[in-house]
Amino acid sequence: MHAMAKMIANSLFLLLGALSFIATVQGQDQSGFISIDCGLPENSNYTEKNTGINYISDANFIDSGVSKTVSSQDKTTHPQYFNYLRSFPNGIRNCYRINVTSVTRYLIRASFLYGNYDGLNKLPEFDLYLGVQFWDMVKFTNSSVSINYEIIHTLSLDYILFAWLTKAQGHHSFQL
Numbered sequence: 001m002h003a004m005a006k007m008i009a010n011s012l013f014l015l016l017g018a019l020s021f022i023a024t025v026q027g028q029d030q031s032g033f034i035s036i037d038c039g040l041p042e043n044s045n046y047t048e049k050n051t052g053i054n055y056i057s058d059a060n061f062i063d064s065g066v067s068k069t070v071s072s073q074d075k076t077t078h079p080q081y082f083n084y085l086r087s088f089p090n091g092i093r094n095c096y097r098i099n100v101t102s103v104t105r106y107l108i109r110a111s112f113l114y115g116n117y118d119g120l121n122k123l124p125e126f127d128l129y130l131g132v133q134f135w136d137m138v139k140f141t142n143s144s145v146s147i148n149y150e151i152i153h154t155l156s157l158d159y160i161l162f163a164w165l166t167k168a169q170g171h172h173s174f175q176l
Contacts, residue, residue, distance in 0.1 A: 039067040039084030062100045070115025095163035116143040125167040
């Protein structure tokens with residue numbers, strides 16, 4: 001886990017499919033950069049074929065939610081990191097905890113795809129938080145269109161809580 005903390009010390013990418021924190025951008029060098037594929041089975045990882053970015057499972061960063069897959073149509077029209085997602089059918093607040101280096105600026109990217117994983121075509125809506133600080137509201141208008149957010153944030157603690165609050169009851173899926 002110490003090596004993982006070092007990797008995160010410089011970056012991260014979040015997505016209802018992938019999550020990234022980046023303190024420095026160094027071309028294709030991925031040192032100090034982590035990409036998390038939300039819902040990817042535990043102990044799994046891969047390199048995305050179009051970008052060469054390495055993704056790891058979110059299992060070590062969260063202890064709630066269940067892994068699901070998007071519709072077969074969305075699997076063929078979106079990057080690999082959107083194939084899996086993490087759904088949170090219980091609770092209104094769910095958080096990823098990622099160890100970082102305090103007093104460091106991070107580029108945090110979050111990408112989300114509903115992908116009609118449950119066949120209900122009920123578009124989720126939720127608020128994003130970095131710790132207790134409100135970041136933005138996510139509101140889907142189409143189940144097959146991804147939503148992306150990006151922020152540069154200086155962290156005062158040695159970890160970040162990336163959280164969301166659901167706006168309504170029900171199943172909501174996210175890719176970090």
